[in-house]
Amino acid sequence: MLKLPIYLDNNATTPLDPRVLEAMMPYLTEVFGNAASRNHPFGWAAEEAVDYAREQIAQLIHCDPKEIIFTSGATESDNLGIKGVFEMYSQKGNHIITATTEHKAVLDTCKHIEKLGGRVTYLPVDGEGLINLAELEAAMTPETILVTIMYGNNETGTVQPIREIAAIAHKHGALFMTDGTQAVGKIPVDVIADGIDLMAFTAHKMYGPKGIGALYVRRKNPRVKVTAQMDGGGHERGMRSGTLNVPGIVGLGKACELARLEMVADTARLSAMRDRLEASLLELEESYVNGSREHRLPHVTNISFKYVEGEGLMMGVKDLAVSSGSACTSASLEPSYVLKALGLSDDLAHSSLRFGLSRFTTDEQIDYAINHVKEAVTKLREMSPLWEMFKEGIDLDKIEWAEH
Amino acid sequence: MAYSDKVIDHYSNPRNVGTLDKSKRNVGTGLVGAPECGDVMRLQIEVDETTNTITDAKFKTFGCGSAIASSSLATEWLKGKTIDEALSIDNMEIVEELALPPVKIHCSVLAEDAIKSAISDYRVKNGLPALEESKAHH
Numbered sequence: 001m002l003k004l005p006i007y008l009d010n011n012a013t014t015p016l017d018p019r020v021l022e023a024m025m026p027y028l029t030e031v032f033g034n035a036a037s038r039n040h041p042f043g044w045a046a047e048e049a050v051d052y053a054r055e056q057i058a059q060l061i062h063c064d065p066k067e068i069i070f071t072s073g074a075t076e077s078d079n080l081g082i083k084g085v086f087e088m089y090s091q092k093g094n095h096i097i098t099a100t101t102e103h104k105a106v107l108d109t110c111k112h113i114e115k116l117g118g119r120v121t122y123l124p125v126d127g128e129g130l131i132n133l134a135e136l137e138a139a140m141t142p143e144t145i146l147v148t149i150m151y152g153n154n155e156t157g158t159v160q161p162i163r164e165i166a167a168i169a170h171k172h173g174a175l176f177m178t179d180g181t182q183a184v185g186k187i188p189v190d191v192i193a194d195g196i197d198l199m200a201f202t203a204h205k206m207y208g209p210k211g212i213g214a215l216y217v218r219r220k221n222p223r224v225k226v227t228a229q230m231d232g233g234g235h236e237r238g239m240r241s242g243t244l245n246v247p248g249i250v251g252l253g254k255a256c257e258l259a260r261l262e263m264v265a266d267t268a269r270l271s272a273m274r275d276r277l278e279a280s281l282l283e284l285e286e287s288y289v290n291g292s293r294e295h296r297l298p299h300v301t302n303i304s305f306k307y308v309e310g311e312g313l314m315m316g317v318k319d320l321a322v323s324s325g326s327a328c329t330s331a332s333l334e335p336s337y338v339l340k341a342l343g344l345s346d347d348l349a350h351s352s353l354r355f356g357l358s359r360f361t362t363d364e365q366i367d368y369a370i371n372h373v374k375e376a377v378t379k380l381r382e383m384s385p386l387w388e389m390f391k392e393g394i395d396l397d398k399i400e401w402a403e404h
Numbered sequence: 405m406a407y408s409d410k411v412i413d414h415y416s417n418p419r420n421v422g423t424l425d426k427s428k429r430n431v432g433t434g435l436v437g438a439p440e441c442g443d444v445m446r447l448q449i450e451v452d453e454t455t456n457t458i459t460d461a462k463f464k465t466f467g468c469g470s471a472i473a474s475s476s477l478a479t480e481w482l483k484g485k486t487i488d489e490a491l492s493i494d495n496m497e498i499v500e501e502l503a504l505p506p507v508k509i510h511c512s513v514l515a516e517d518a519i520k521s522a523i524s525d526y527r528v529k530n531g532l533p534a535l536e537e538s539k540a541h542h
Contacts, residue, residue: 309467309471310468311442311467311468312415312466312468312469312472315415315469345440347439347440347442380466383418383464383465383466384464385435385445385466386439386466387466396439401440401444402436402438
């Protein structure tokens, strides 16, 4: 018997893999030492576990274990990377380049930088969510210290041309940072081949625990430093003070190891399931995929269903845990700024659903989701005056709506 | 968002979804809201001209569960009412009946608006002056 609701919101967070929990358990119980305690075996055991996790993480993203700075998650890593570079490289310049479709952890940090007197360029994206490389190049100035562009987008799954972006940043003497939250563990991310200088990522998007993430900070070619944003005991080579979250770190390490070993198989299975889900839902008339279908994370699809309203749609798909591009459950009626940046109209952005599949998603769940969404959309359209008008060939843009 | 049982009932089993022949002289049609605002309601009434009584009411709504429920409830209430009785339906009655939270009061306002707009259309078709500006327009 299928258990409802079905969880398809894995871009928000993933369940903990039981194997990750198993690896963490000893560090939540008997091996409780502080990794900074140098004088007794409790500390040594904790430090050994942390070092092992660094190796597991380093193998996944192809870096040196010493280049991993543990944080509380991707938001903190984004903050540390951007603010840390801004402070550390203030002698060189004060200009940062990012994109309009970044996560709030990047965008709001950039707004903070602007308040501190920094200058930030927010690059627009095209209809698929990709930045324009020529526009990036044109935005580079001698004062540009950092280009920060996310690897894969959380709402659409669109994957940016990371290597090309890094090359442009480096050509102009700037550092390149990426928010790898959605990409690390899902697609091959290689900080050396990709030319990444700093990268934020987190455990809970790849079947690890919440509350643990990391910032990759390159140590050579070039040696990158960030100014600490938290003062204290000088942990993590002075870049992030605070007692290390040993069980979390062990969990992140194990999650990275599993991701590395199972990525090929997971990608094949997930992309096949995603494609089946997508193809089936696109059988509904007037449904559209948002973002790039060519450059995309394997487990994500974001689809708009025209002529149905977002909140009504969410109510109709109550057996699924998914996200919508609609924020109308809050008092504001603002639809997703990411979908808006792709050029979607408000109503199309509102009527979108984001499906994020996971290692634990089954074919049976996908079958159910397909039928459930199709039924909901069909029912709502039968109830929708807009759908009736569309079917009668009336151009809805030509109607003078009574705005309220 | 937590919906009341009545909203869920109207959403799951909407009453009187459909379309009346808007070319008929005794059918009044109200179309209110806008797609960008996330709600469009179309409410139609069919009137017995001799008794001035609403004999049938149909709706179609593009909107959230509360908007669908508000218009579904409105059609239920309209049937059998005289035009004057229908005009006295206040949005707050809908709010009470469906236990709408404050953020959804606009759905009830829109439903009241749709009723008045349908009646106004019926009046104009029958040589009477249109009703005055409705609540939702501001």
